[in-house]
Amino acid sequence: MRFRPTEDQRALRRGVRELLEARCGRDALRARGARIDRALWRELGRAGFFSLRLPEAEGGAGLGLPEAALVFEEAGRVLLPGPLVATHLAAGSVPGAADGTAVVTRVDGGLVPWLEEADVVLGDASGAVPVRSVDPLTPLHRVASGPPGGPEPQAVPPSAVLLTAAEQLGSAGRTLATAVRYAKEREQFGRPIGAFQAVKHLCAGMLVRTELARAAVYAAAVTADPVEIAGAKLLADEAAVQGAGDCLQVHGGMGFTWEAEVHLHLKRAWVRAELGQPAARSEEVLAAAL
Amino acid sequence: MDLACTEEEEAFRAGLRHWLSTALPALPPRPPPGDWPARRAHDRAWQRALYDAGYAGVHWDASPTRRLIFLEETEEAGAPYVGANFVGLLHAGPTIAAEGTPEQRARWLPPILRGDEIWCQGFSEPDAGSDLASLRTRAVRDGDAYVVTGAKVWTSHAEIADWCELLVRTDPEAPRHRGISWLAMPMDAPGVTVRPLRTLAGSTEFAEVFLDEVRVPAANRVGEENDGWRVTMVTLSFERGTAFAGEVVACRRTLAALARTARENGRWDDTVLRRRLGRLNAEFRALWRLVQFNVAEAEATGGVPGAGGSVFKLRYSEARRELYDTAAAVLGPDALDLSRGWTIDRLSSLSYTIAAGTSQIQRNIVAERILGLPKER
Numbered sequence: 001m002r003f004r005p006t007e008d009q010r011a012l013r014r015g016v017r018e019l020l021e022a023r024c025g026r027d028a029l030r031a032r033g034a035r036i037d038r039a040l041w042r043e044l045g046r047a048g049f050f051s052l053r054l055p056e057a058e059g060g061a062g063l064g065l066p067e068a069a070l071v072f073e074e075a076g077r078v079l080l081p082g083p084l085v086a087t088h089l090a091a092g093s094v095p096g097a098a099d100g101t102a103v104v105t106r107v108d109g110g111l112v113p114w115l116e117e118a119d120v121v122l123g124d125a126s127g128a129v130p131v132r133s134v135d136p137l138t139p140l141h142r143v144a145s146g147p148p149g150g151p152e153p154q155a156v157p158p159s160a161v162l163l164t165a166a167e168q169l170g171s172a173g174r175t176l177a178t179a180v181r182y183a184k185e186r187e188q189f190g191r192p193i194g195a196f197q198a199v200k201h202l203c204a205g206m207l208v209r210t211e212l213a214r215a216a217v218y219a220a221a222v223t224a225d226p227v228e229i230a231g232a233k234l235l236a237d238e239a240a241v242q243g244a245g246d247c248l249q250v251h252g253g254m255g256f257t258w259e260a261e262v263h264l265h266l267k268r269a270w271v272r273a274e275l276g277q278p279a280a281r282s283e284e285v286l287a288a289a290l
Numbered sequence: 291m292d293l294a295c296t297e298e299e300e301a302f303r304a305g306l307r308h309w310l311s312t313a314l315p316a317l318p319p320r321p322p323p324g325d326w327p328a329r330r331a332h333d334r335a336w337q338r339a340l341y342d343a344g345y346a347g348v349h350w351d352a353s354p355t356r357r358l359i360f361l362e363e364t365e366e367a368g369a370p371y372v373g374a375n376f377v378g379l380l381h382a383g384p385t386i387a388a389e390g391t392p393e394q395r396a397r398w399l400p401p402i403l404r405g406d407e408i409w410c411q412g413f414s415e416p417d418a419g420s421d422l423a424s425l426r427t428r429a430v431r432d433g434d435a436y437v438v439t440g441a442k443v444w445t446s447h448a449e450i451a452d453w454c455e456l457l458v459r460t461d462p463e464a465p466r467h468r469g470i471s472w473l474a475m476p477m478d479a480p481g482v483t484v485r486p487l488r489t490l491a492g493s494t495e496f497a498e499v500f501l502d503e504v505r506v507p508a509a510n511r512v513g514e515e516n517d518g519w520r521v522t523m524v525t526l527s528f529e530r531g532t533a534f535a536g537e538v539v540a541c542r543r544t545l546a547a548l549a550r551t552a553r554e555n556g557r558w559d560d561t562v563l564r565r566r567l568g569r570l571n572a573e574f575r576a577l578w579r580l581v582q583f584n585v586a587e588a589e590a591t592g593g594v595p596g597a598g599g600s601v602f603k604l605r606y607s608e609a610r611r612e613l614y615d616t617a618a619a620v621l622g623p624d625a626l627d628l629s630r631g632w633t634i635d636r637l638s639s640l641s642y643t644i645a646a647g648t649s650q651i652q653r654n655i656v657a658e659r660i661l662g663l664p665k666e667r
Contacts, residue, residue, distance in 0.1 A: 004590060180663065184662070196666070200653065200657035200658075208656070235573075283564075286571040
């Protein structure tokens, strides 16, 4: 059983992490706001972020969904903004997507992220109206969609769902690490708050959800099975949303401030939970497979 | 990163599958839960069959992947799990293998593998549960024996066991963890009294064991005197590692049966219930993947399953309770009928967040050993 990242895959993950951490610091993120940094987008393109899964003959790296999942996990960890999944999936079919010279978005359920910044919009975005997006780093438009739980008129492909889940996994890992670091540093009653079981058990719960989601996301990346992908999305959404909420709680009053990073993770996790296949849809897919 | 097995592993699976197809039809039906002598005979016969076929030591010396294949295939085939051999195969045996002398290994290990001798576990006490290191059962050296007095509790299979792996206090003056020794106690020794405890499910799955000046030969001590805590902890993670892996397979089968029942009785049309079943499908699929992930990790690092087993146990024990609560929602009023198997299973599922270390203790382990948070004291 070799169900763990190989040496090459770990090296890829390290490389992506170094690149992203240098570009997505807290201040850089906030300075850009809801705009796409075109220079960074092209740099991502040059680094193979979008063309990763294209055959080498077409300028890609010839890698698979497992590698893409590891890369998108890193993107989620640092809150990398932009329609990353849509552009990645458009590589090879939309000119400019692979090398990062084009920004591609898609209609996803009843939402269109990054509509005004995108060069190409996949799906029918006619009549889209702007939303005051809860996530300050993800502009959103609304388009008409069917009743909740009904068949999704503009459903996204399973690989897009999986990569969105991978981003959620990265976010869950980051909020866990942030909460643990704070719990070790912050002292009350003369000791680090992480020494108290009430705080400790919150953190343990975050780890359990993250590790279960990791096993689900990695396995779904290997099998590419739509039912397994639905399960991965469901569990990764849970890990990201609840993880950010618990991280906020561990930070106490600081967690409720605009200054702290945690609200950005929570809001992005909410957005991603709606994109790519929301929980109700995933649960129906999983129920139907029983 | 992949989920495939090697050719050798697939050959192992095929061989096992073939053997199960011939061995299982020859196995007598499982005796009723209350008939302990019959259960002992049944579990011994199954272990003997495994021994004769060369599978007896799979929990000890097979690679983690082969162990997982064994658990998966035996469960898929509906074969018995370790049953009364649990302690012998999954704790006492591995402890003796790791820490015993050559004489001790030769005396105790072959009978465990053959299914000849059944072991039970004398760890918890009325005043030492989660805080196991506070145990007070005393062992006083008298010549070539220890004289043991005290009480143990939650001892599964005590009524039918030949041996008990016993933790005793040999130095009451030493710091808590350093005054404990590990003894193999014959259950037929004078002074041993077993009193079965009735569980909330109505059965007698475990017992209290009272020890009144029981003489245990000093030669039955595994490890050094006062080193019993370390001796025990070496293999305790076995219980939390892959010991429950087969049950995940069984839970997935139960879930499929729940879906069938719900489709038949019309409750499938209840959107809330249907989605709850869908969520459980994600849960148990992912738990199986988590087992595989932990096994791959153990294989790569060459160690026994570590704290990752606690992560699995925490989530699995909760998922199992949710599974049988959902079964009750599928059954409706029938969930109150004890003649329905799922009703008994629902009651039994309540023990999973308690046995083998409560969820609260597991969260401490996870927070301190994996996340590195400071100890409470």
